Amino acid sequence: MTAVQNYRVQSGDTVTDIAQRHGVSPEALMRANGMDVRLADGRMGSSPRDPDRLQVDQRLVIPVATPGLERSHRVVAGETLAGIADRWDVSLQDLLAANPQFDPTQLGASRGQGRGQDPDRLGIGDLIRRPGAHPAGQASAQAAAAATPATTNGGATLDLRRFTDPALGSNAAAAIVIGNAEGTRRPDGGFTAAYGGHTDPGNAAHNRGSFSYQHAATSPADADRRQLQTLQGQLPAYEAAARGAGLDPANARLASAYLDLYNQSPTAAQRFLNQLDTLRGQPLTAATLTNLRVNSFVDASTGERFRLANGNQAGSGFATIARNQLGRTPTEAEVQAVIRADQQRRTNAVETALDRQGLLTAAPAATPVTPPAAAGDVPRHLAIARGEIGTNEVRGSRDNARVVEYHQATSLRARDDETAWCSSFVNWTMGQAGVQGTNSAAARSWLNWGNRVPIDAASVRPGDVIVFPRGNNPAQGHVAIVSEVLGNGMVRVVGGNQGVRGENYDGVTYSDRQLSSAIGVRRAP
Known part of the structure; x- marks a missing residue:
């Protein structure tokens, strides 16, 4: 089950809004959907490839945000430097420093003063360079660690049977946490439109429910109950492997990383278990868990993706994503950059949901987590x-x-x-x-x-x-x-x-x- 990569256009949506909401560049979104970037001028034209001709209920493919591949960006209508900085997770000051064509003193000032381009007046097609952009595929565990808050080994623990309790259905904490990584749920337990059903970008199957379930189910809620039963069935093997590696199987981050990876790729999850011993004595941080997730697709001893029984390489769906983003056949390094970006994204999404659900506190989650119905102000x-x-x-x-x-x-x-x-x-x-x-x-x-x-x-x-x-x-x-x-x-x-x-x-x-x-x-x- 791959992360949700489809979006149904809502009334009032623009390409820029949708891209920013999903953490990708408008340019990448347009390329992934066959749109002509040159026509993104804020005016509706006659060409069917005009990005300004969005239709309500139109289905868009959302490319995976891949920082290692996006080293620059051309501005489209409605964008601001602040919005681009936020999408790239960099400060506005760093973005200005990487783009000396702008005069930082003009930021928020009266227009037309000072030397250099006014950063408040972006032009459509302006080239914006990403601070510290590196060649694709060179992302490292050290970079991931720098971008992710460190956490201590031990830490919060889960009641794994309750975490994955099929009787709780869509209210189970695992449904919320993994659903946030899938794009079907929000960290507070709310639902996205994708929960009801969407097309899987990898195999065109119909997904439904929190886990993007692809098999027979009478409803999204029924799909959640079925997948929770499947996940509970994996717990004995996971617990044995964790204990064998000297790790606490109830650790919230470790358990969630394994279960989310199993939901995405059962074969990769098995390789995750086979390599748990590499975490012995290490702090269980988002960075170390991301690295192990990447190494569940990429053989660390060879630097190449694992070979499957049929001779194909693991993670073929990521190669498709890279091809769609680049508009050409990607190199192995570029495919691995997509894998790392996706695993980092999922790890961050899991972390966010665990925190929002109160599951990163020191006390075990022996009491029910806040059900999605009680999240925020939603009745x-x-x-x-x-x-x-x-x-x-x-x-x-x-x-x-x-x-x-x-x-x-x-x-x-x-x-x-x-x-x-x-x-x-x-x-x-x-x-x-x-x-x-x-x-x-x-x-x-x-x-x-x-x-x-x-x-x-x-x-x-x-x-x-x-x-x-x-x-x-x-x-x-x-x-x-x-x-x-x-x-x-x-x-x-x-x-x-x-x-x-x-x-x-x-x-x-x-x-x-x-x-x-x-x-x-x-x-x-």
């Missing part, structure tokens, strides 16, 4: 609803068991996925969150539930239940949950029995609707 029922995105009706005479399960939350208790199920979905979601619903399969039953909310953008907030009319029949309607209040009088809702783009069946999806078209908004009592 529990909304987090649960988002977690069901990607659950779809089944074509033909068969029915999705998950949709039938939704129906059991109402008095109708329908046994198929053809019966309208928008209200069943909201009732089921509320029940999972411990909130009393309406027990009715009728969408308009929600008009009398909870507390009334004025139908205006200033009053409506995520988690509110919203009801829309359906046709001219006063008895019919559609109910969903507000996920986000957008601009221009729009709201993004998450709901069941909503159309799946390009398909002739319905599912749990996001949908953007005019707020003014709603006939009622209600808030949980």
Whole structure:
């Protein structure tokens, strides 16, 4: 299972915004999607390769951020030096020093004063050089260590069975931590759009759930339960290997590194276990763990990637990523630069999620971690609803068991996925969150539930239940949950029995609707 490399364009997105959100350069994003960098001028042209012609729901390939390959960057519309510095994780002062064409004294000053180019007035196509750029493939463990805060050996420990408990499903800490590395979850436990389903960039399989699961599952939540069972099955071998190397298998960083690598590549994870003895006596830092992860793809004794049983080299997907970024066949050193960048990215993502979930403290995680529903200000029922995105009706005479399960939350208790199920979905979601619903399969039953909310953008907030009319029949309607209040009088809702783009069946999806078209908004009592 590879990290998520696809993104569905949302309303208001720009190439620059998407690139910065994923930590890659706009130029690399455009190259990866066949766009013409020369047309990135902020004006929509007629060419289908114009980067300014993004369409809502358009699928973009997100290249892996590869610092070892990106030694310079050409500015596109909307970029700032501060934004470029942030993406490269360098200071603005260092970026200015590496680009002497700019006059640092003009930063934030009145325009047109001083000598040299005004750093506040970037021109489209300006070449920006990265501070300390090095030849591709020469990244070292020492550089990784300098970029990563050191941690001590021992440190925080995990209750590994609870960490990977299938009964917790998407609320399991492992689902959040590994999901953050996959791009399907956020460090606070929230969900990204990729959780509901996306196409794997390496093998074109359909992934779903926190772990980018590629096998049979009735929903993203079911996919999480199945993969957690698989991960629990790996614990005995991992624990034996760790103890054999004189390491504490409950160490939060070590265990998470192994489980995340297993989720990405089981064969690489086995090589990780085979080399655990190299960590004996070393501090278990993000740098040392990244290095071992890299050496699970690259044979440290030869400097070449491991050969597989079929004669191919390990990490072929990384070679594809490097080829897409460079626009040519990469050298072995360049492929290894991509491997190191990806393993560093995943290690950092794991570290961030462990910290956010409170799992890097000295005390063992014997109590439940904060479930995603309690993360930030997201109501529990909304987090649960988002977690069901990607659950779809089944074509033909068969029915999705998950949709039938939704129906059991109402008095109708329908046994198929053809019966309208928008209200069943909201009732089921509320029940999972411990909130009393309406027990009715009728969408308009929600008009009398909870507390009334004025139908205006200033009053409506995520988690509110919203009801829309359906046709001219006063008895019919559609109910969903507000996920986000957008601009221009729009709201993004998450709901069941909503159309799946390009398909002739319905599912749990996001949908953007005019707020003014709603006939009622209600808030949980």
